[in-house]
Amino acid sequence: xxxxxxxxxxxxxxxxxxxxxxxxxxxxxxxxxxxxxxxxxxxxxxxxxxxxxxxxxxxxxxxxxxxxxxxxxxxxxxxxxxxxxxxxxxxxxxxxxxxxxxxxxxxxxxxxxxxxxxxxxxxxxxxxxxxxxxxxxxxxxxxxxxxxxxxxxxxxxxxxxxxxxxxxxxxxxxxxxxxxxxxxxxxxxxxxxxxxxxxxxxxxxxxxxxxxxxxxxxxxxxxxxxxx
Numbered sequence: 001x002x003x004x005x006x007x008x009x010x011x012x013x014x015x016x017x018x019x020x021x022x023x024x025x026x027x028x029x030x031x032x033x034x035x036x037x038x039x040x041x042x043x044x045x046x047x048x049x050x051x052x053x054x055x056x057x058x059x060x061x062x063x064x065x066x067x068x069x070x071x072x073x074x075x076x077x078x079x080x081x082x083x084x085x086x087x088x089x090x091x092x093x094x095x096x097x098x099x100x101x102x103x104x105x106x107x108x109x110x111x112x113x114x115x116x117x118x119x120x121x122x123x124x125x126x127x128x129x130x131x132x133x134x135x136x137x138x139x140x141x142x143x144x145x146x147x148x149x150x151x152x153x154x155x156x157x158x159x160x161x162x163x164x165x166x167x168x169x170x171x172x173x174x175x176x177x178x179x180x181x182x183x184x185x186x187x188x189x190x191x192x193x194x195x196x197x198x199x200x201x202x203x204x205x206x207x208x209x210x211x212x213x214x215x216x217x218x219x220x221x222x223x224x225x226x227x228x
Contacts, residue, residue: 003047007138008219010048011055012223014039021216024209035209038085040201040219046074048223061106061217063088063099072101087166087198087217089140096120106130106166106198106215109141111153111220121159128152128166128198131188133181141170144188151192164196164214165189175204182211 017037025032040054040061049060049071062068062083071152072084084222089109095116098105107173108114117125128172132141142150147165154162167185169178182199189197189212197214200208205216 003051003080006047007051007054010051010223013224014052014057017218019223020206020221021209024206028139028210030209034214036215036219038087038198039215039222040087040221041071041223042088044219044223045081046071046078046080049082050078050080052222053082053138057084057222059085059215061085061087061219062102065090065094065101069097069101085217086093086174092116099125102170104128106217108142108150114150114153114157118157118159124159124161126161126163127154128164128168128196129162130168131185133144133167133184133188134178136170140206144184147188147192151194152170162194164194164198166198166215168201169199169204174203175207178204179207179211182208182213186212 004180021035022032035061038059038061039057041049042063073093083103085104085106087106090098090107094114095113099120100122104126106116107130108127109130130141131144131147132139142160154160165185165188169181174179185199197212200213200216202218202221205218
């Protein structure tokens with residue numbers, strides 16, 4: 001695909017997503033500015049990131065350290081100014097690399113990982129705590145009843161700012177089916193006075209916004225299907 005075609009496709013996808021965000025905010029009586037669009041660029045080249053940045057997107061999410069670091073370096077070297085979010089599972093032995101590469105880490109799910117990130121962070125880093133609200137055995141995240149202990153540990157970190165909670169909802173044929181998951185995360189965040197809610201992806205982010213999402217992680221609706 002030519003650079004011009006890539007730019008046009010990504011810009012069109014970004015516009016459609018922003019329209020959907022605006023519609024969800026209108027239904028919920030919210031200001032669209034209260035929702036941050038995180039473009040998940042997993043599987044996409046640095047050129048697609050540059051095209052999205054040109055289309056007005058500033059926040060980008062990556063899932064894997066080994067893919068993300070060279071992409072971040074390439075995009076930065078090409079003059080792309082962005083805020084980078086780690087939205088995938090993070091092993092504690094990769095905490096140093098993550099703390100150096102990312103501005104925001106969404107997937108903190110243990111006190112051990114908190115300690116390693118805190119020790120490795122070269123500057124204060126924003127973190128979100130991942131909660132497995134639906135108790136899916138194949139997914140990462142702490143159980144809702146374990147959130148309090150993790151919040152206490154995060155608030156005791158010197159170089160981390162715990163900003164909120166994150167969840168990945170179950171795959172559902174109808175996004176309405178996962179509304180209770182998003183609502184439960186919002187209630188948990190309110191309990192601990194945490195302002196940020198990272199929830200909602202391409203197939204369900206509108207329902208997530210209606211339930212209070214402040215960060216939505218959208219890839220396919222912006223970039224199309226991931227490259228093999």
